[in-house]
Each structure stands twice: as structure tokens, then as C-alpha cells.
Amino acid sequence: MTTKTPRRIYPDYTYTRAPIERCYWAEAVPEAALAAPPLPGPARVEALVIGGGYTGLNAALSLAQAGRQVTLIDAAFPAFGASGRNGGFCCLGSARASDGQLRRRFGPEAPADLRRAEAASIAHVDRLTRVHGIDVDRHSTGETILAHSPKAMEKLAASAESYSADYGTEMRVLSKADLAIEGLDGPTWYGGLHNPLGFALHPRKYAAGLLRAALAAGVTVHGETPALAIEQQGRTLSVTTPRGTVTADRVLVATNGYTAENLAPWFRGRTLPAQSSAIASRPLTEAEMQAQGYWSRQMAYEDRRLLHYFHLTPDGRMVFGQRGGLLSSPATEAKLAKLVRADFDRAFPAWSHVETPHYWSGMVCLTASLTPYCGPVPGLPGAFTAFGYHGNGVAMGSYLGARMAELARDEDPSEILPASFRAPPPRFPLGRFRRLLLAAEYTQARLFDL
Template sequence: MSSFAATASPVHETELHDRRRPPLTYWHRRGGPLPVAVDPLAGDAAADVAIIGGGFTGLSAALHLARDHGLSVRVLEAGVIGWGASGRNGGFCCMGGDGRGWRGVWRRFGEAEARAWFAAQKAAIGMVAELAGRHRLDLQRCGEGELIVAHRPRRREALEREAREVAELFGESWEVLEPGELREQGVHLEENHGALVIPHGFGLHPLRYLRGLARAAVEQGARVHERSPVVAWETDGRRHRLHTATGTVRAARVLVATNGYTPENLVPELAGRVLPVLSCILVTRPLTLSERTAQGWTVPALVSDTRRLLFYMRLLPDHRLLFGARGGISGAPEAFERRVARLRQSFAARFPAWRHVTVDHAWWGFACLSRDRLPHLAPVPERPGAWLALAYHGNGVAMGSWLGAAAAARLAGRGFEGPLPAFLSRPLPRFPLPFLRPLYLAAAYAWYGFRDRWP
């Protein structure tokens, strides 16, 4: 099988899986030192654990396996480190990971599971900060906590309900700001009808964090191979052989950490189980102090709105605005141009004082949904000793890192010390008639777009 076919997904245009195309992101222009000792796999190798995918999940797993469990590890990443979503995201190291919300998780799985899930999300953020301190990761931390801004007056009621739920269910007091209070805090955009203040999370430079993770994993003894797409996976009993174009890794345990870039054609057990969704980001030129003052947005807050198809935004340390949204249903190059133009209009509508401001960077990439709208850390069906950790619903900076650490414990056959709800270990369900996923996505976007326009 060619490397291209093995790493592609039929859900979107295959060009989006072409590892020869470098991600042209703001982060890559300012990504700090490249990781060293991450050469492509050469020849035959053996390891206790082989990991497919070198994003937050795969590299966190590798670091924890080598450091805490004393196991030998080989990470195989198809592109360069940072080619996938972990090098392309908005840098919100915040709560999240599922597509159901607190109440949905509570109703479906009960109180203890909902509490464990809430605790896991907070612990995930704490772990990123702890890893940074311990391994000297250059996070470029900027902005504390998260703000969810009501885009319609009625959505403010939903935010107030959420604050009450969090108090009732988890004993935390989350404030809801009046529109004027939000402005006083230095955050002003059109469609401001108040905001929920989530007192957890922070902003970071995702690629520097990821490259730091790669360095730390290598320092702890893990072997990391970039430009090493796994093109075939043989399983014989409990023995696995992962083949790249230039070598083979033999291992008794495997972790699939491929999230929105999960290959459909590598093995039948992975086919049809995830729904990759595009998210698109613009980054403006640096805004001057007088421009920031004119708009009334002067602080590096991490902000998203109450839409199902949400907009997210933050001021970066060099005073550029990062502005992101869902990337639509087509991955064609002309669709990218259209998406960027639409995002530009949405940006101008929210920030009238910055209408004239040029955009220096625009890119997109895949986040990942699952059929049951939950993340999964579960065995791969029919592949004894193999696990998968994925489907963070657009919130994988902290949660991918956390499930990577939890996967390391599972692969080592040990208990995981942090909070981890049992529902995460449920099998990853396949989508019904998986070839219809583009249609499901189109229908969901049409419905959510309609709902988002409701008052």
C-alpha cells in the first residue's frame, strides 16, 4: 500500500493528508528549535510499545511510558513533528473534550462519572503546566482562564444555567459577567450579551509545547521517528509489526494516537470510526496599542462564543488576534479560499475597529468527533494489546496530553493515578454506513447553523 493511501481518510479530500505539504501556520514561523534525534525509522527495530502518531497524545504517552514505566517506545509520525492538529491549533489549553456537556454526561453516566470527567479536565490542564515546569517546555503561556461570550441575549440564560449546574454538580462557583463588565475587563466584541468565566485553562504556543514534548520524550529514552508513515500493520496473536517505507517496528503493544488524521485504509478495525472535522484559523498582523484601545480589546483573554459552530479568539503575545471557526465541509483548495474570505468577514463583523487590519496567516486542520460524542481510550477491536486514544471534539491540547499519560499506564498494565471516568474505555463505535459521514456532517452543520441564528 502506498504511504499516501495508508494515511489518507476518505471523509475529506486526500490532499489534506499529504505530508509533503508543510503546515503554513503562524506557529511554524515562530516554532523555536526543531526537535533533534527524530530521524525517520531505518531498518528493523523492536520496542515494548509502538505508537502511531506524534501529536500531543502520542508524545505524552511516549514520555510517560519511558519516564514512569521504564518501557522502550518507538513513535512513528507520518509527517514532521507538528504536522498534525497538535501543531495547528488555537493553543487553548482549556477544559473540554466531549460533545455532550456536563448535563449530558451526568444524565447518561451518572454522578460519579460526571465528577470524574470534570476532575479529569481540570487535572489535564494542571498536567500540561506541571510537564512544562518539570521538562523546561517553552509554552509561552499567555492568558488565564476562559470566557464564553453569549452571542444572543437568550444564550446568556444558558450560561447562567451552566454556572448553576457547575455549582450544584461540582461545587465550583463560576461567575457570569454583564456585557459592561466584560468590556471593563478589556474584552469587547459585537454580539456581547455577557460571558461565563471559566477559571481554568490558559493559552500556550502549541507547536513549542509539542516540540518540547518530543525533546523530553527523547531525553527520557523514547525513540521518535518523524516522516515515518505506518503503511501496513500485521498482527499475529499478541505480536504486532508496523511497517513504514524504510523499516519495521515489532512490539507487543501498540497505541493508535491519530485523532482527526486516523487512517481509514490501514486496518479494517479503524475504518469508519471517527469523523474528522476541519477547523480554520486566521492570525492578523500585530495590532498597535491605539488599535487595541479603539476596539476595546486589550487583554490576552481566551474567548469563544455560545454558537454550536463556535468562533474562538485570543490576542497573542505579539498583539495579533487569532480568530478561528469550523472549516466547513469541503477540503478542496478553492473551498479553503472561500472559507478564509468568510472568516475574514466574520472577523470584521465582530471587530469593526479592525476591519482594515490585514491577515498574515491562515490555515486549517482536522479535529475529531466520534459517533457517541465522547473521547475514547479503549482497546482496538481484534488487535490484542493495541489501544487507541482519540476524539477530543476540538479540545485536545490538555485532554490529548492527559489521555496520552493515561494510555501509557494502560499499556504498562498499571492503574492510572489521576481521575479518569470509566466511560472513556467504552469501545469506539463505528458510524452507521460510514461512507455517509460527509452527509452527516453537512446535515449537522445545516442544523447547527440554523440553531445558531435563533435569537
């Protein structure tokens, strides 16, 4: 039995079940529906997937369907991390790099290549849910970006044509009056831009469906089995767990914002987890929706840097989330819950009396390159990883999990991935104190995001 423990930049509390005790998604899909038995002891496998979220489940499913012997391990249970607690947005996104940055680093076609991958990631999830018959409570045709100021509305309207060209679809500019007509009204928005790509879903129902599909394809799944270290052992890889060593020909790391700093030397400082918090209301009545002027089931988010994101579920609950937490403790979570609720009340003043019994939080994952990474783990031949979805991992995490499986089958990365996804991200400065970078960004956003 090993005594080694994962080293991370947030307190131990962050990685317990406490932040998801009141997660709304767990009502329909509790932990018991996702739990898997621990690894019983040392094992020899062909392919080992570390992490049971969307990325890991997609990787495992893809490898098993290709005839590989696959074992998946998770430190808690499949979908314990961001995959079981996100906002339910299967949408465009994944990178924070500007078009100019992409062109300078990867060439003139880089922005278009990235956007094609984003559109493909949505199509990937759509296909998976249909092929495997996964009922995800699908709703919302695309999503709406809401302008929080007149100046922001001008920028959104000006971007409609280029967005339409980039994604090969028709973006609709919505005036303030249009928002009221379409049931997206609120006192803090001046209009919006509707994008028809994407849909909303129930995160845990999607994860549970992927888990069922992976098991049916022959994947062996173990929970309560953290990977503590990956090392090269001749032509194979050795993964240390509390109950024994797993030896594998291929190892696929799919831990994203929950990656331990000491899992392997290369991972140290490559990720910057950032907290996202959400609440969910009780079901709203039709009268309450009409009183607020908000009844659309569209996914929506504000164009602020410290954005709010929200959508009404099919049964009329408002799921409302935001970024911005830096500390993690029971006291901090209580403060964040009050902060999110206060912002909810400002956005929807007619619902100030509506109870929000559900609150939860989790980690999204940023990279210093401002783009996702999918590729080999330098220094560990036979190991691959995918991470860094910048808060948009439902679609992109799923897509890159499948692409990572293709890399593990020795397919040519240039044939399946944009150049911006193939470049390993550099380490963040400040080492274990790099959360201070978020503090600076959040302060700047609060000062200038007006």
C-alpha cells in the same frame, strides 16, 4: 517496499503540508525544529507509538520514564497534525455528550467523573510545562464564554452556579458592561461567563518541549514514517511502514483525526474528522486595541454550535478560528480564508483595516459516542488507542496519552479513567460518506443558532 496507502475520508490534499503553509505557529517553531529521520528499516521494539502529537508524545514520554524501550513514528513530523496547528487553548472540554446522556449510559456520577478528568487534564499540562521547563508563551487565566444573543446570555448566567459546583471553582457572570471594562468588548456579544481554569499557549512550543523531553528520556523518534497496517503476529504486533515492518510487544495509536480507515479493521468508521480554520493578525497597536475595546489576553469563544474561538497572543496578534469546513482543496481553502476573515470583521469592526497574513486549517476529531475513547484496540491484543477530543485536545489529548501509557503497562483502567472514556465508540453511519452528517449539523446550526 510496500505500496499500500492510507485510506481516509478527505482528499489527499488535506494530509499534505499545504493547509499549514501560512500557519502562524510555524514562524517560531518551523518544521526543521520538529523533524526526525525516517525509520531506516525493519525494527524490533518493546513499545511503538504511532503519531507524534500531544497524545503520542505524552504516551512515549510516560512509557520511557517508566523504563520501557519506546520508538515513536509519525507520517510527517511530530506535531504535523492538530497538535501543531490548533488554536492554543489548554482548557476544559473534550466531550459533546449531555449530562443526561452521560447519566443514562454510565450512571449518575458520570458527569462529575468526566469533569474531574477535564480539570485534571489542565493540571497535567501545567505540571509538564513546569517540570520540563517548557516555555509555551503562557497567557490567559482561564477562558471566557461569550453570549451571542440575549437568550444565550440568560442560559449562561443560569449555568454559573452548576458549573462552579461541578468544577469546584468560581465562575463569574459578566454583563455587557463588564465585557467593556475587562477589554472583551464587541458588537456581537451580550455578556459572558468567565471560567478560571485553563490557559492559552503556543501549540508548537509545547509540542517541541514535549519532543525534547521524550528524546531526553530515551525515546527514539522517526518522521516521514507512516504506519500502514497493524496486524497480530503470534504474541507480538506487526506494523507495516514504507521502509519495513516494526515488531512490537505494545502498540499505541495516537493519530486522532488523522487516523487511516485501513490502519486496522476496528478503526474503520470510528472517527469523524471535522475541519477547523484559523487566521492570525499582525501585531495590533495599543491604540487599535483601545479603539475596538478589546485588549484582554483571555481565551474566549462564543457559545454557538458553529463557534468562533480567539485570543490575543502576548505580542498582540489576534488568533481567530472557527469550525464549519466540509471540503478540502486549494480553492476551498481560499474561500474559507475569506469566510473566516469576514467573521473576524463582524466581531471586530474597528480592525477591518488590520492585515491577517496567516491562515491555516486542520482536523479535529469527533466520535459517535460524543466522548473520547482511551483503551485497548478490540481484536488486537497489546494495542491501545486514544482519540476523539472534540476540538479540545491540547489538555485532554495530553492527559489521555499519559493514561494510555499506563494501560499499556497493564494498569487497571477503572482506576485511571472515567467510565465514559473507557467505552469504545460505535461506528458512524454512512461509512466513507459520513461527512454528510456534518453537513446536516452545520445546516441546522446556521438555521437555529441565532
